Amino acid sequence: MTDVWISLTGVDEKKIEKLLEGEFKTTPITNLYERRRLKNEDVLIIQYTSGKTVIQGKEKYAQFIAKFIGGKIKDKDPKKEDTKNTKTIIGSDETLKGDTFGGMVVTAVKADKDTRKRLEDIGVKDSKTITDKDIIKLAIKIKDILGKDNYCTYEKTPETYNQHIGTTTTLLNAMHTRAIKNLGDADLIMIDQYPGARINLKNAKTETKAESNYTEVAAASILARDAGLKQIDRLSEQAGFKVPKGSTHVKSALKELKEKDLDPKLFVKMNFRNVKKVFDN
Known part of the structure; x- marks a missing residue:
């Protein structure tokens, strides 16, 4: 029997709980994007934090489980x-x-x-x-x-x-x-x-x-x-203070760099407009 992989969104969570009342058992998740894993002898169900549910296993049983828990089959991305x-x-x-x-x-x-x-x-x-x-x-x-x-x-x-x-x-x-x-x-x-x-x-x-x-x-x-x-x-x-990421909330850090008399070329992009405003004055 062929193994298949089915991806679903919007499954019925109550139906998932019903599976656990039967022969399905939970198993440990394997990464930080998984919310829950359930399996029996023929099928593995993985629920992700994104809301996606993936069913893997023998085609006959996987299709039956997919129909039981409902949801929409995700279209495959041709790319x-x-x-x-x-x-x-x-x-x-x-x-x-x-x-x-x-x-x-x-x-x-x-x-x-x-x-x-x-x-x-x-x-x-x-x-x-x-x-x-x-x-x-x-x-x-x-x-x-x-x-x-x-x-x-x-x-x-x-x-x-x-x-x-x-x-x-x-x-x-x-x-x-x-x-x-x-x-x-x-x-x-x-x-x-x-x-x-x-x-x-x-x-x-x-x-x-x-x-x-x-x-x-x-x-x-x-x-x-x-x-x-x-x-x-x-x-x-090197600067002696927490260097901020991004370019929006950096004005105070740029001023601190100048007040400490640190060489800006070692810390910031000199062609940025917000840098020029501070160090060209």
Whole structure:
């Protein structure tokens, strides 16, 4: 009998509880995105914090359970289906680009079909939905799965960022290209879209919200953010105060940097307008 995978939304929770009154038993969840796991001899049910419910198991029994608990079958994303059938994919993403403090970080991740499945099993998804604390934990697991030869992080500190002659976009294009090249060839290279993105490599494409559609880009985003958080922590130690993330609530930190007579080129992006307002006076 064939094994199937069914994804549902809006299931009847009372029907789920009914299953537990029968032969289904709860089992430990395996990652922070799972809410509950239930299984019997033929079927595994995983409920996620996002509201999605996945049923895995023998087709006859899985279909019966899906019908019993109700809900709507999620349509398959054709882009993701293509991804599953592609042998090797490199995904690349960046962080700190819009932050006043810090430089920039780009990470590229390479995975085949089996590695992709292992990444999905530990809950790799769009990093914007993950807390800083969980990013650090998940990054360790991702590195363990990939091995050192299947990811590359290229980092610019504020000092090296400020030494760049040219636009931020040309620097970003160069960083993505360098990180991707370090991983060799792939059947598809996917970069999360940004204004002016131009990666002149074979099989390279850009796509808006790529980290939502490609596991490799999601993993790259998590590793990049992990490196970015560590860079911000190092800058905080050097500055002697907590360096803020983002660019909105940074005015007091910029003033403190100036009052301490610290070299701003070592902490912030000198081409940012809010930085110029403080240090050009």
